Amino acid sequence: MSRNWVTLAFQRLLGLVTEIRPDELQTTLRLAARIFLVMVAYYLLKPTREALILADGSAELRSYAVAFQAGLMFLVLPLYSHFSRRYAGEGIFVGVTLFFISNLGLFYFLGTGGARLGLVFFIWLGIFNVTQIAQFWALAAHVHTVQSGQRLFAFIALGGSLGAVVGSQLAEWLFEVLGPFQLMLVAMGVLFSAIFAGGKLPGRAEGDREGRPTGIGALLGGLVPVLRSPYLRKIALFVVLLNCINTIGEFILAEMVVGHVEATLSPGESKEARIGAFYADFFAWVNLLTLLFQLFLVSRLYRTIGVQGALLVLPLIALSGYMLMAFFPVFAVVRVIKVLENSTDYSIQTTTRHVLFLPETTDGKYAGKTTIETLFWRMGDLLQAGVVFLGVSYLGFKTSDFALFNLGLAVLWLLVAFRIARSYQVLAGPLNADGPYAGVRKTPATAARK
Structure with a gap:
């Protein structure tokens, strides 16, 4: 009885943001927790980005980084499109997250070994930011109907807003203590947590796939x-x-x-x-x-x-x-x-x-x-x-x-x-x-x- 009362009270509290039904509560909280952790990881890495690129004495390289990011996406998108058609749903989110975690591990070993990573890490974090968040919202759209998504996305996005605030504050506290490369290890742990935070999400929808492109279509990817x-x-x-x-x-x-x-x-x-x-x-x-x-x-x-x-x-x-x-x-x-x-x-x-x-x-x-x-x-x-x-x-x-x-x-x-x-x-x-x-x-x- 007490547990039902607590659940009801919690649901009414969430109702201040939007209407969440009992059968939606668990998945909605898991998705909000996942985007919270993704945003915490991103904001933990932002001071590292600034420190590395400025340490190289190349502040003007920031203006060139955007062009590099756009160019790299032309190369990455066909590969991503191939995997998204095979593993759409939880699989593509987990795969992309593990890929970025492995990148952070490589940056850590290269950075602690004395490599100059300013421009490379700046470009990488820009790609991480837009791609990782896009993966999350693609998954969220995949497991919701139009009606439920319109109601629940506002609350799920609140998790991201809170993650940005918490991540910024943690970065301010931890950067001077740990330094840029150890902060990468913390971000890796947070991203691992984001994978497990999703739990068991509802199965993905079927019947809305389009034919796989071939020839020039395969090269164009997304x-x-x-x-x-x-x-x-x-x-x-x-x-x-x-x-x-x-x-x-x-x-x-x-x-x-x-x-x-x-x-x-x-x-x-x-x-x-x-x-x-x-x-x-x-x-x-x-x-x-x-x-x-x-x-x-x-x-x-x-x-x-x-x-x-x-x-x-x-x-x-x-x-x-x-x-x-x-x-x-x-x-x-x-x-x-x-x-x-x-x-x-x-x-x-x-x-x-x-x-x-x-x-x-x-x-x-x-x-x-x-x-x-x-x-x-x-x-x-x-x-x-x-x-x-x-x-x-x-x-x-x-x-x-x-x-x-x-x-x-x-x-x-x-x-x-x-x-x-x-x-x-x-x-x-x-x-x-x-x-x-x-x-x-x-x-x-x-x-x-x-």
């Missing part, structure tokens, strides 16, 4: 499901625009921060310290709002305006925000807009982006999603780097000019979001049956795309 699906092509464009707009916004903020600090710096005051203090406060507000949005807003938005409406929230914020920046390029305005934009991106937008793959086929959830979250995400980075380079070096752009450029991109982004929302409604409608987990899908999502 690009195949993206290129042949109008729905995935729209999501890919959405991701490119999202990342390009956000990173141009980060450049605008950085320019404004430097200008504000230089204009208000007192004699004898450290410029670096002032900039560091600003970003510490900035990220504190972003993390706080991200957690609050994830806790109390995401699932409620899904219930009131649906996934389709939630998809439009960040583009609308960007549209109004960059319009304000363009005509009122004031430091305080830019700061508030970027706090709101980033916290919305890390909570509402990120969760909604994962939900979009719920009605997809197995290829779409694994190979397609991984391609979009890695290759197309990095294309957004490359595009913004080109915009900033041309704007600064040849066009003489000021802060307001970059904001106007982002305003134009935000209009296009909003139009793409509207198209995706309509497609999602068509795809998810027939699959939005009640029930906790996958196995109910009888026809491939491609049928709904025609």
Whole structure:
């Protein structure tokens, strides 16, 4: 009796975030624990990345690392696509995680042996971040129906938000004590725990596989499901625009921060310290709002305006925000807009982006999603780097000019979001049956795309 009372009380507590049914509770908690541990491992490794690349005296190599990552993904994606078609589900997540764990072990032995790993580890961690998280959400989409995923993804994503907070704090405590390479060993242990945290997940859905590509299709790997699906092509464009707009916004903020600090710096005051203090406060507000949005807003938005409406929230914020920046390029305005934009991106937008793959086929959830979250995400980075380079070096752009450029991109982004929302409604409608987990899908999502 007492155990039932505790379970009921715990379930009501979780109900503050979203509705979780008794038969869903165990799997939902396991998935939340898994993404929590993945994010803890990632944030444990971030200080190591910075320490190694700066120790090599090659801070400018950061700008080249993105291009290397995009190039490597072209080589990796065909191999990944092959394995995802054979081992979709728990098998591909475990295999990818063990692969990254083995990489960390190699980095540890090379690093303690005196090898210079700055650029290589920087590139590797970028690939780890996007790929490992994509694997997790592909698995989560694989074991949920559209209906259950729309309810439960908000809570599962909360595990990731908490993992980022805990991982950052642990890294701050442990880095000075253990150093960069011993911290790799800690991250390896956390990733091993993430494998076992999943427990026994529900069986994967059948009946939604597409034929294996051959010839040039096999060489293209994960690009195949993206290129042949109008729905995935729209999501890919959405991701490119999202990342390009956000990173141009980060450049605008950085320019404004430097200008504000230089204009208000007192004699004898450290410029670096002032900039560091600003970003510490900035990220504190972003993390706080991200957690609050994830806790109390995401699932409620899904219930009131649906996934389709939630998809439009960040583009609308960007549209109004960059319009304000363009005509009122004031430091305080830019700061508030970027706090709101980033916290919305890390909570509402990120969760909604994962939900979009719920009605997809197995290829779409694994190979397609991984391609979009890695290759197309990095294309957004490359595009913004080109915009900033041309704007600064040849066009003489000021802060307001970059904001106007982002305003134009935000209009296009909003139009793409509207198209995706309509497609999602068509795809998810027939699959939005009640029930906790996958196995109910009888026809491939491609049928709904025609």
